[in-house]
Amino acid sequence: MSTDSIASGGIAARIAGFVRRPEAGTLAGLIIVYVVFAVLGGGLFIGAPGWSSFLNMAAEVGIIALPVGLLMIAGELDISVGAVLPAASLTVAIISGHYDLPVYYGVAAALAVGLMVGAINGFLVTRTTIPSLIITIGTMFGTMGLTLGFTVMIAGSTGVFMTPDDISRALLGQFVGGMFRVTIFWWVAFVVGTFYLLHISRWGNWVFALGGDRESARNAGIPTRRLTIGLYMYSGFAAAFVGVSQVITFQSAQVAAGQSFIFNSIMCVVIGGVLLTGGAGTVFGIVFGTLTFAIVNQGIFFSGIDPNFGSIIIGTLLLAAVLSNDSFRQMALSYASKKS
Amino acid sequence: MINIRVLLHSPAAASILSLIGTLVFYVVFGGVELGQLVGAASWLNFAANLGIVAIPVGLLMIAGELDISIGAMIPAGAMATAIISGYYELPIIFGILGALSIGVIVGFINGMLAIRTTVPSLIITLGTLVVMQGVVLSASKLLTGEASVALLAPDWAKFLFGQLIGASHQVIIIWWVAITVVLAFVVHLTRFGNWIFAMGGDRESARNTGIPVDRMTIYLFILSATSASFVGVCQAILFNSAQVSGGMNIIFNVIVSVVVGGVLLTGGFGSVIGIFMGTLTFAIVNQGIYFTQIDRNWSSLIVGVMLLLAVLMNESFRKMALNYVGLKRTKTKAVENE
Numbered sequence: 041m042s043t044d045s046i047a048s049g050g051i052a053a054r055i056a057g058f059v060r061r062p063e064a065g066t067l068a069g070l071i072i073v074y075v076v077f078a079v080l081g082g083g084l085f086i087g088a089p090g091w092s093s094f095l096n097m098a099a100e101v102g103i104i105a106l107p108v109g110l111l112m113i114a115g116e117l118d119i120s121v122g123a124v125l126p127a128a129s130l131t132v133a134i135i136s137g138h139y140d141l142p143v144y145y146g147v148a149a150a151l152a153v154g155l156m157v158g159a160i161n162g163f164l165v166t167r168t169t170i171p172s173l174i175i176t177i178g179t180m181f182g183t184m185g186l187t188l189g190f191t192v193m194i195a196g197s198t199g200v201f202m203t204p205d206d207i208s209r210a211l212l213g214q215f216v217g218g219m220f221r222v223t224i225f226w227w228v229a230f231v232v233g234t235f236y237l238l239h240i241s242r243w244g245n246w247v248f249a250l251g252g253d254r255e256s257a258r259n260a261g262i263p264t265r266r267l268t269i270g271l272y273m274y275s276g277f278a279a280a281f282v283g284v285s286q287v288i289t290f291q292s293a294q295v296a297a298g299q300s301f302i303f304n305s306i307m308c309v310v311i312g313g314v315l316l317t318g319g320a321g322t323v324f325g326i327v328f329g330t331l332t333f334a335i336v337n338q339g340i341f342f343s344g345i346d347p348n349f350g351s352i353i354i355g356t357l358l359l360a361a362v363l364s365n366d367s368f369r370q371m372a373l374s375y376a377s378k379k380s
Numbered sequence: 381m382i383n384i385r386v387l388l389h390s391p392a393a394a395s396i397l398s399l400i401g402t403l404v405f406y407v408v409f410g411g412v413e414l415g416q417l418v419g420a421a422s423w424l425n426f427a428a429n430l431g432i433v434a435i436p437v438g439l440l441m442i443a444g445e446l447d448i449s450i451g452a453m454i455p456a457g458a459m460a461t462a463i464i465s466g467y468y469e470l471p472i473i474f475g476i477l478g479a480l481s482i483g484v485i486v487g488f489i490n491g492m493l494a495i496r497t498t499v500p501s502l503i504i505t506l507g508t509l510v511v512m513q514g515v516v517l518s519a520s521k522l523l524t525g526e527a528s529v530a531l532l533a534p535d536w537a538k539f540l541f542g543q544l545i546g547a548s549h550q551v552i553i554i555w556w557v558a559i560t561v562v563l564a565f566v567v568h569l570t571r572f573g574n575w576i577f578a579m580g581g582d583r584e585s586a587r588n589t590g591i592p593v594d595r596m597t598i599y600l601f602i603l604s605a606t607s608a609s610f611v612g613v614c615q616a617i618l619f620n621s622a623q624v625s626g627g628m629n630i631i632f633n634v635i636v637s638v639v640v641g642g643v644l645l646t647g648g649f650g651s652v653i654g655i656f657m658g659t660l661t662f663a664i665v666n667q668g669i670y671f672t673q674i675d676r677n678w679s680s681l682i683v684g685v686m687l688l689l690a691v692l693m694n695e696s697f698r699k700m701a702l703n704y705v706g707l708k709r710t711k712t713k714a715v716e717n718e
Contacts, residue, residue: 119632164688168691168692168695169695170645170691170692170695171645173635174635174687175691177635177687178684178685178687178688178691179688180632181636181681181684181687182680182688183684184680185677185678185679185680185681185682185683185684188677188678188680189675189677189678189681192675192677193677299628302628303506303510303628306503306506307510316500316502316503317500346518346522348514348517348518349518350514351510351513351514351517352510352511352514352515352518353514354514355508355509355510355512355513355514356507356511358503358507359493359504359507359508359511362497362499362503362504363493363499365499366497366498366499
């Protein structure tokens, strides 16, 4: 009896503890959204077609949303991901498609492009007092122009085709079970890596400290410049990775792809409970936010509702997420002050 | 000498230099004939459509806020006009008023959320942006069944909002200049302008000195959403139809114009003339490239480089301006001591 009550007390305390965690609201939202679309969409959505359609989408946005979320926790924004993605696709397509060099040359060059744009972003953000929103808008336009200019100059058109070899196909462009893109497994790997980085290694503490108060973080001995540049290189790398996986899956690269990822990644992160002002957020929150976003976006096609309502739902979810976070935070702050 | 100094220290300085720099670059490297460029309508039309939205967004930025929902408000304004006056064939005045009142409503919601919560306005307006995109798409689909709605405006509305002066220059250019003059007057010569700068400098202090900070924030959000829907109205009347177009580009174009125009994203610094010049510069970079021998595909690269150069210039000019004020004070002190 007594052990029972202790155990249940422990569970209750754990549940109470979880409910107060920032990602609890996001998880609740995710479950509600899934149930609603499962009811509307029926067997097709609950089965493999539904899961593959939203997981395929979530994986692509999710890989980019992770570093964008880390940057946001550190108090910065990255708009340039929307230009790095097509830049990477076209780098692969031009090197391995147009020039017929081995695919891994193209992949290596594309990832290097991502890392380089990230390094430039980080350098400019740490060396000037210009807000990162403006800097990354600038590098976005710059990367877009370079991509378009070089593509037309070299290939003579705005779309380039390529045929990947079997190995790169299996690693980056495969459809597992005929419908699940292999990117989903890469996303899981990115999640595990980022989870280690943010919640287990000391780098994670540094990221939170950076977003909380940059000046104090520097004074505490945290290499804030190196950390910021590293985070931007991570987001450039992730965007380039998605670009590489897209070109290998679809065997062609377009100049105009990628714009939608800018706001979509920010929305996933914010629905996931990360504060734009920095200092708070979790990897699981970002993952839940990404899944919610993808379920609404794809589930709408299974539900029989006019697909245009999808963006109304997503916008409302976004506002609901930030507003509930806001009131939770105020409650938490006022609760703390009462206690003291 | 003094005049040049004063000019260099004004918020518009970097935008004027960017404008000159762009023109020089295009003339030297692109072989542009200036006369041909000045006579052309394309960049002025582009600038006017952008500029009417850029000024209120710039004012919001001076006040320390951001509005990206304008990206959905231009198609929303056009669609509302076309649905009310084109599809339902009500008098055009209802269409115009309907479109503008949607702007007022969305601006009011943005403003209310911005003042009632601590959520950054970038995120709030990202939410309303996405919602309004969905509303415009599904409203046109549900009400008319199509993604494009035709509109036949009467002559007076055509004359006021959709005229082509000399068969090439859109009448919206005159609206843009008029709005610039009126807002330059309001911002730089009335107390409302001072309030905006005070809000961007330090919101808390502004409130404590008795400035109705909340009311001003709501007005500014209403102004930006309404001017975006006004641009939509003009486009619908000019082109005789409204299309559902998901153009995110306008958001970045507006922000770039404002920032090149010398406005600080963090608030408290900027000028209407600067925003005007910034918009002109952006339009010349974007549209002027068609008059050069440079391949137009490089235009985004030029925009990006110009943006970064302009903000870096702004930063150093601002530092200079701050130092200069300090210098002047010490000088006058020195004079007093003598």
